[in-house]
Amino acid sequence: MESNSRPLDTLNKARDKKVIIELKNGKQIRGTLIAFDIHINIVLEDAEEYQDNELKRKFGSTFIRGDTIILISPSE
Amino acid sequence: MESNSRPLDTLNKARDKKVIIELKNGKQIRGTLIAFDIHINIVLEDAEEYQDNELKRKFGSTFIRGDTIILISPSE
Amino acid sequence: MESNSRPLDTLNKARDKKVIIELKNGKQIRGTLIAFDIHINIVLEDAEEYQDNELKRKFGSTFIRGDTIILISPSE
Amino acid sequence: MESNSRPLDTLNKARDKKVIIELKNGKQIRGTLIAFDIHINIVLEDAEEYQDNELKRKFGSTFIRGDTIILISPSE
Amino acid sequence: MESNSRPLDTLNKARDKKVIIELKNGKQIRGTLIAFDIHINIVLEDAEEYQDNELKRKFGSTFIRGDTIILISPSE
Amino acid sequence: MESNSRPLDTLNKARDKKVIIELKNGKQIRGTLIAFDIHINIVLEDAEEYQDNELKRKFGSTFIRGDTIILISPSE
Amino acid sequence: MESNSRPLDTLNKARDKKVIIELKNGKQIRGTLIAFDIHINIVLEDAEEYQDNELKRKFGSTFIRGDTIILISPSE
Numbered sequence: 001m002e003s004n005s006r007p008l009d010t011l012n013k014a015r016d017k018k019v020i021i022e023l024k025n026g027k028q029i030r031g032t033l034i035a036f037d038i039h040i041n042i043v044l045e046d047a048e049e050y051q052d053n054e055l056k057r058k059f060g061s062t063f064i065r066g067d068t069i070i071l072i073s074p075s076e
Numbered sequence: 077m078e079s080n081s082r083p084l085d086t087l088n089k090a091r092d093k094k095v096i097i098e099l100k101n102g103k104q105i106r107g108t109l110i111a112f113d114i115h116i117n118i119v120l121e122d123a124e125e126y127q128d129n130e131l132k133r134k135f136g137s138t139f140i141r142g143d144t145i146i147l148i149s150p151s152e
Numbered sequence: 153m154e155s156n157s158r159p160l161d162t163l164n165k166a167r168d169k170k171v172i173i174e175l176k177n178g179k180q181i182r183g184t185l186i187a188f189d190i191h192i193n194i195v196l197e198d199a200e201e202y203q204d205n206e207l208k209r210k211f212g213s214t215f216i217r218g219d220t221i222i223l224i225s226p227s228e
Numbered sequence: 229m230e231s232n233s234r235p236l237d238t239l240n241k242a243r244d245k246k247v248i249i250e251l252k253n254g255k256q257i258r259g260t261l262i263a264f265d266i267h268i269n270i271v272l273e274d275a276e277e278y279q280d281n282e283l284k285r286k287f288g289s290t291f292i293r294g295d296t297i298i299l300i301s302p303s304e
Numbered sequence: 305m306e307s308n309s310r311p312l313d314t315l316n317k318a319r320d321k322k323v324i325i326e327l328k329n330g331k332q333i334r335g336t337l338i339a340f341d342i343h344i345n346i347v348l349e350d351a352e353e354y355q356d357n358e359l360k361r362k363f364g365s366t367f368i369r370g371d372t373i374i375l376i377s378p379s380e
Numbered sequence: 381m382e383s384n385s386r387p388l389d390t391l392n393k394a395r396d397k398k399v400i401i402e403l404k405n406g407k408q409i410r411g412t413l414i415a416f417d418i419h420i421n422i423v424l425e426d427a428e429e430y431q432d433n434e435l436k437r438k439f440g441s442t443f444i445r446g447d448t449i450i451l452i453s454p455s456e
Numbered sequence: 457m458e459s460n461s462r463p464l465d466t467l468n469k470a471r472d473k474k475v476i477i478e479l480k481n482g483k484q485i486r487g488t489l490i491a492f493d494i495h496i497n498i499v500l501e502d503a504e505e506y507q508d509n510e511l512k513r514k515f516g517s518t519f520i521r522g523d524t525i526i527l528i529s530p531s532e
Contacts, residue, residue: 005414007421010443023146024405024448025100034081040421040445041083041116047149059149063086065116068100068146070403070448073427073439099222101176110157117159117192123225135225139162141192144176144222175298177252186233193235193268199301211301215238217268220252220298251374253328262309269311269344275377287377291314293344296328296374327526329480338461345463345496351529363529367466369496372480372526385490387497390519404481404524420497420521450479450524453503453515 011036018075023068040066087112094151099144116142163188170227175220192218239264246303251296268294315340322379327372331355344370391416398455403448420446467492474531479524496522
């Protein structure tokens with residue numbers, strides 16, 4: 001990854017890939033990154049909620065409000 | 077869902093459909109998505125409040141302030 | 153309620169009607185919706201504060217700051 | 229109070245009158261409303277702080293930052 | 305104090321006077337008001353920190369970030 | 381470092397270097413600073429999460445939302 | 457310090473001087489003020505973290521996000 005890239009470029013490269021999103025409430029949502037905007041609002045597909053590494057729930061596509069997000073990283 | 081879509085496009089496709097909204101206070105509101113705006117303020121119809129998967133209350137239409145929302149997903 | 157309506161349209165239809173407002177501090181204010189703005193600052197008349205469904209206090213008209221509000225729904 | 233009024237109109241009518249302000253930290257400030265702005269920053273005169281309905285302190289005029297306010301109502 | 309004054313006018317009149325500032329973390333800072341801006345960022349001189357009415361610390365001049373402030377009142 | 385520099389200049393000099401980021405939730409993320417923007421959204425590569433100085437997890441590249449960050453400092 | 461000065465003027469005079477910064481999480485960072493901006497983002501050099509007046513850690517230069525800061529005062 002060359003220097004001078006911007007953070008949203010990184011999110012753009014993660015489109016259609018699996019990501020892990022950590023939320024401020026301590027939960028984790030894993031799924032395929034479909035869409036994002038400058039507020040870091042996110043849409044995942046095939047989303048799954050984990051708490052303490054335990055699968056809690058499965059969603060189809062999920063809209064996550066940006067201000068609840070701590071970090072986003074590739075799933076692998 | 078094609079790439080390059082934006083998060084609000086996803087909300088738009090959920091209009092008139094059943095959604096589950098998770099709030100920062102740990103509660104869940106389920107209902108039919110009627111309206112939203114860029115702040116993610118939401119209006120649901122036939123809304124029901126759940127806590128720990130137990131139905132707590134029924135509303136008619138409900139206005140939910142966007143900054144209290146963690147995520148929005150289709151009800152099934 | 154037709155599609156493509158906006159959340160504030162819903163508030164507008166609730167003017168002069170009884171509403172229940174849930175606050176982030178766990179309290180509930182019930183009263184007649186007199187005025188609101190884009191910040192969801194609200195003015196109620198004949199407002200009553202409830203906690204755990206128990207009437208705690210009566211106000212005349214009350215100004216509620218928008219950022220303390222979780223949701224607004226018709227009282228019945 | 230006619231329909232279509234805005235929330236700040238209500239505050240304007242309360243100028244020079246006694247109001248009760250509830251703060252997010254659970255305290256109550258009572259006094260005469262002297263000034264406000266669009267952030268709901270408030271100046272009271274002859275302000276008194278109450279906690280659990282007990283008078284804790286008297287101030288002269290007091291500037292209250294808007295983002296600490298839950299609601300403002302006439303004292304009667 | 306005449307009607308229609310704005311909250312910042314009140315702060316302006318308090319310049320070079322002793323004030324008490326209450327912070328969201330429960331502490332109190334007392335000192336001479338030297339400067340403020342529209343964010344209610346404040347500079348005090350001869351500032352002293354109190355907790356539960358006990359003097360904890362003395363500063364020289366102190367810059368206080370506006371969003372940590374609950375209220376500002378004249379020291380007497 | 382000469383005077384009159386701006387905070388983002390300092391971040392710019394840290395590009396491609398190891399940094400430690402402290403988050404509001406008490407965790408620490410260490411990695412190589414790849415990108416940042418004016419909201420202090422950050423991208424790290426070879427990121428590792430520490431809690432109480434214990435390595436908890438390794439990520440590849442990680443996007444960190446700016447409003448969860450307390451401070452950023454060079455790793456050595 | 458003459459009247460009508462603005463809060464950022466005070467920060468400007470503290471450049472290249474030792475300051476104490478109190479954070480919302482109860483920690484204190486001491487160091488030499490190198491840079492700041494209108495969000496009160498701060499860069500310190502030779503920064504040291506204290507908790508309950510005990511030195512916890514030394515950094516080189518440190519970027520501190522403005523919204524985590526309560527106050528900034530000269531170190532003596």
